Amino acid sequence: MRKLIVFNHVSLDGYFVDSNGSMNWAKMNHDDAEWKAFVAENASGEGPLLFGRVTYDLMASYWPTPMAMQNDRAVAERMNHLPKIVFSRTLDKASWSNTTLIKGDLATEVRKLKQEPGDGIAILGSGRIVAQLAQEGLIDEFQVVVNPVVLGKGRTMFDGATKALNLKLVRTRVFGNGNVYMCYAPA
DSSP states (O other): OOOEEEEEEEETTSOSEETTSOOGGGGTTOOOHHHHHHHHHHTOOOSOEEEEHHHHHHHHHHTTSHHHHHHOHHHHHHHHHSOEEEEOSSOSOOOSTTEEEEOSOHHHHHHHHHHSSSSOEEEESOHHHHHHHHHTTOOOEEEEEEESOOOSSEEOTTTTOOSOOOEEEEEEEEOTTSOEEEEEEEO
16 A cells, blocks of 8 residues: 655744745755755655645646756656646646646545555645645655744645644654754554
C-alpha cells in the first residue's frame, strides 16, 4: 500500500499561504548548503505528486518555464518528469507533462490510488485537499517545514477541518538557515 505524504512550508505564525495566497515567502533563506541537500534528497522519489487545482495552476505556470530551469534545474527537471495528479471539478484538461486530471470524489479516488503499487504519493501545497484527506484519515505523514517568518495573515494548511487530528512527532531536523523540519504521523 502506498503512503500518502504531505510536504508543506508554514510560517512561524502557522500559515501556509499569505493573505494573497502566495507561498513566495517559503523561498527565502534557501542559501544554505545543508538545506539545499535536504531539498534535493527529499525530491528524489518517483511517486506521483497530488495537487488541488489552485496549487496545480501555480506549479504548472512556473516549473515548465526557462526561469525555473535557470533558478533550480534539478527540482524543475523532477517536477516536470514526475507523474502528477490534479483533483478539480472546474478544469477541463491538464496540460502539464505527465498529469492526470481526476474529477471524482476525492477520498474515494485517493483510497484507490493508495491501493496501487508504486512509490508514495506526495501532496504539495493544496491546503483544502490536505484538510479533507486528513479528516478522512488518509494521510500517513505530515512533513512540515517551519520558516522563520511571521506573515500576520493567511490561510492554514487545515482550514476547514472539523475535528481534531491527534498526531505524534516522528522526526525533526534544524537547519542553519532557521528552517525547522518536523514530521508527524497519525497517533
